Amino acid sequence: MAETAVELGCETVQIFSRSPRGGKAKALDPHDVVRMREIFQRHDIYPLVVHVPYFLNLASSDHEKRAYSVEVMVEDLKRTETLGGRYLVTHIGHKDRDEVPDSPDALARVLESLEEILSRYSGPVKILLENTAGQGQEIGSRFESIAALLANLPRARVGTCFDTCHAFAQGYDLSEPSAVEKVLKQFDAIIGLNTLGAIHLNDSKGDFGSRIDRHQHIGQGKIGLEGFRALINSPLLPPDIPGILETPVDSPDDDKKNVETVKRLRTV
Ligand SMILES: [Zn+2]
Numbered sequence: 522m523a524e525t526a527v528e529l530g531c532e533t534v535q536i537f538s539r540s541p542r543g544g545k546a547k548a549l550d551p552h553d554v555v556r557m558r559e560i561f562q563r564h565d566i567y568p569l570v571v572h573v574p575y576f577l578n579l580a581s582s583d584h585e586k587r588a589y590s591v592e593v594m595v596e597d598l599k600r601t602e603t604l605g606g607r608y609l610v611t612h613i614g615h616k617d618r619d620e621v622p623d624s625p626d627a628l629a630r631v632l633e634s635l636e637e638i639l640s641r642y643s644g645p646v647k648i649l650l651e652n653t654a655g656q657g658q659e660i661g662s663r664f665e666s667i668a669a670l671l672a673n674l675p676r677a678r679v680g681t682c683f684d685t686c687h688a689f690a691q692g693y694d695l696s697e698p699s700a701v702e703k704v705l706k707q708f709d710a711i712i713g714l715n716t717l718g719a720i721h722l723n724d725s726k727g728d729f730g731s732r733i734d735r736h737q738h739i740g741q742g743k744i745g746l747e748g749f750r751a752l753i754n755s756p757l758l759p760p761d762i763p764g765i766l767e768t769p770v771d772s773p774d775d776d777k778k779n780v781e782t783v784k785r786l787r788t789v
Pocket residue numbers: 651684721767
């Protein structure tokens with residue numbers, strides 16, 4: 522993975538520390554970890570970001586499922602630390618079918634989960650809460666919901682990750698410079714741009730406001746190149762925010778093309 526990141530010209534990396542789909546995590550091989558960290562150091566790749574597996578649900582109303590999600594996330598925080606990672610990114614969660622969108626009850630369960638996680642892990646890895654597209658039962662697509670969670674959590678230990686595809690699908694327009702400026706100012710007023718640890722740079726296959734979470738290559742979706750150019754170079758963003766691609770791989774050179782595209786757009 523580290524060698525591939527170098528080949529692709531990455532300046533930062535996001536990985537899963539285990540299979541994202543399920544099963545018990547394989548123990549990390551200390552030899553591999555040392556080699557990976559050496560490669561990152563030599564090539565100035567920083568920070569390393571880890572994403573929690575998809576099967577977690579910090580908002581589950583099923584006590585056992587929620588306890589399991591807490592367990593896995595505590596384990597992933599420790600694994601991220603071992604890997605030398607700076608951030609662990611998590612989606613907010615999924616509500617029950619009969620609850621309203623971004624249900625306050627579901628958000629309260631997320632808060633309870635996060636408080637428990639923080640009481641069981643006291644290391645340096647910071648948790649980043651990622652905005653969702655609001656697809657299906659997903660919660661945490663609106664800035665207000667993320668702000669409500671953060672208001673009750675220590676800022677030094679919990680921040681945010683802004684996903685462009687999810688924001689656009691939820692109804693935050695990023696397709697032109699003035700819209701990007703408006704959304705970033707809104708994010709700043711409601712959540713605070715100083716909480717931002719990372720940005721997920723994904724174009725959107727789904728229409729604006731569709732709540733469909735389908736990522737597209739940078740510039741080939743409904744957001745488009747001008748939206749990304751404005752976002753990447755925005756003076757509103759704090760300095761040195763890592764931009765992570767979660768774009769599709771339809772052909773083998775797609776990752777390289779997307780990395781090159783975002784680098785070409787960057788002027789700052
Ligand atoms: Zn994302």
